[in-house]
Amino acid sequence: MADEGQAPDDLTFTHQELDEKATEAIEAVLASKIYDEKEVSRWINEICERIIKSLYDTRKPFKYMVTCLIMQKTEAGLLSSGACMFEGGTDMMQQFLWPKEKAKDQANKTMHAVVTIFCARF
Amino acid sequence: MKGTNSQENYWTRPSYKEKFCPLKVREIMKNIVEPKLIEEKYQGRTAINQYTYDIAESVRNALKDEYTNRFKIMVQVVIGEKQGQGVRMGSKCFWDSDTDNVAWFNFMNDSLYCVVIAFATYLY
Numbered sequence: 001m002a003d004e005g006q007a008p009d010d011l012t013f014t015h016q017e018l019d020e021k022a023t024e025a026i027e028a029v030l031a032s033k034i035y036d037e038k039e040v041s042r043w044i045n046e047i048c049e050r051i052i053k054s055l056y057d058t059r060k061p062f063k064y065m066v067t068c069l070i071m072q073k074t075e076a077g078l079l080s081s082g083a084c085m086f087e088g089g090t091d092m093m094q095q096f097l098w099p100k101e102k103a104k105d106q107a108n109k110t111m112h113a114v115v116t117i118f119c120a121r122f
Numbered sequence: 123m124k125g126t127n128s129q130e131n132y133w134t135r136p137s138y139k140e141k142f143c144p145l146k147v148r149e150i151m152k153n154i155v156e157p158k159l160i161e162e163k164y165q166g167r168t169a170i171n172q173y174t175y176d177i178a179e180s181v182r183n184a185l186k187d188e189y190t191n192r193f194k195i196m197v198q199v200v201i202g203e204k205q206g207q208g209v210r211m212g213s214k215c216f217w218d219s220d221t222d223n224v225a226w227f228n229f230m231n232d233s234l235y236c237v238v239i240a241f242a243t244y245l246y
Contacts (some may be wrong), residue, residue: 039209048214056216063222065241067198067213078206079170083178085186086194093196118196120243122218 011060012090013119022115025050030098035072035110044068051117065118073111080114087101092119134246135221137194142242147185147225151238154180155229164203164234174199181238193242200237204230217243 029046033039048066055064071078084093098113136142154202155177178199185195202209215224221244230234 015199022185030199035208036150037208040208041161041212044210044212045214047123048212051215052214057204059174063215063217065196065217065243066209067239069200071202071209072207074207074215076203076206076207077164077167077170078200078202078209079167080176080198081171081174081178082196083182084194084196085182086196091194114200116198117246118123118241122243122246 002094011121013058013092013094015094016114018094018117019096021051021054022094022117023098023100026098026113026115027055029072030108030111030113031055032111033108035070040070040099044070047113047115051115055117055119062119062121065120067116069114071112071114073109077115078112082116082118084118086120090121092117134243136210138188140192142189142193142223142244143218144223144225146188147240148227150184150188151181151225151227151240154184154227154236155227155236155238159201159229159234160231162231162234164201169202170234174201177201177236177238181240185240185242189242194245196241196243198239202235204233204235209235211237213239215241 025047029043047068051066052064080095082093095116099108168232178197180196182195222242224241226239
């Protein structure tokens with residue numbers, strides 16, 4: 001039922017889809033980097049920008065908010081949670097940690113990244 | 123929260139009084155976070171887990187009362203242990219800058235730091 005130039009029928013995002021976008025963006029920016037105080041803000045900027053761009057390219061009628069946290073790898077603990085008031089079926093809040101557990105060997109050894117993506121339909 | 127088809131009015135912009143006011147929201151966040159965390163120490167994942175969740179829920183409920191109906195509210199709370207490590211958080215948004223807004227609040231004590239960020243998008 002989707003014509004040329006009309007919004008797609010599936011008006012929501014899956015966890016898988018957002019995971020791919022987040023991982024792709026982070027890998028592109030942080031893949032073999034070492035934590036550097038001067039570069040961190042630029043990395044965060046770039047990661048958020050890439051994710052927003054890939055979300056925007058889907059052309060779905062959503063507003064997007066992306067937060068990115070980069071932390072140097074130490075023994076320190078970190079917890080992040082969210083609470084939202086939005087529309088149940090269509091809006092999403094997803095958090096992603098990088099590097100993932102199973103990719104421990106190749107992935108970055110100096111920092112962690114946590115990306116949170118909010119999508120709100122309008 | 124139901125869909126937007128049956129509305130009592132057809133405004134596409136919040137009136138001046140209805141606008142999301144970051145300064146006011148900061149005060150709300152401060153009044154929720156400071157009493158909870160001012161004396162706390164980072165004591166391990168399970169204890170802090172409850173705090174992040176409680177703070178997120180409290181802030182969301184407070185904003186829900188303040189901005190009923192017309193705004194979708196999204197709150198994120200991050201609590202971390204201070205161990206001299208470097209940490210930085212940033213965000214980017216793709217929205218209607220006339221109607222939507224963000225408010226954030228940072229808190230620190232000797233053993234932990236807490237960041238609360240709230241996004242509000244207008245429901246047309």
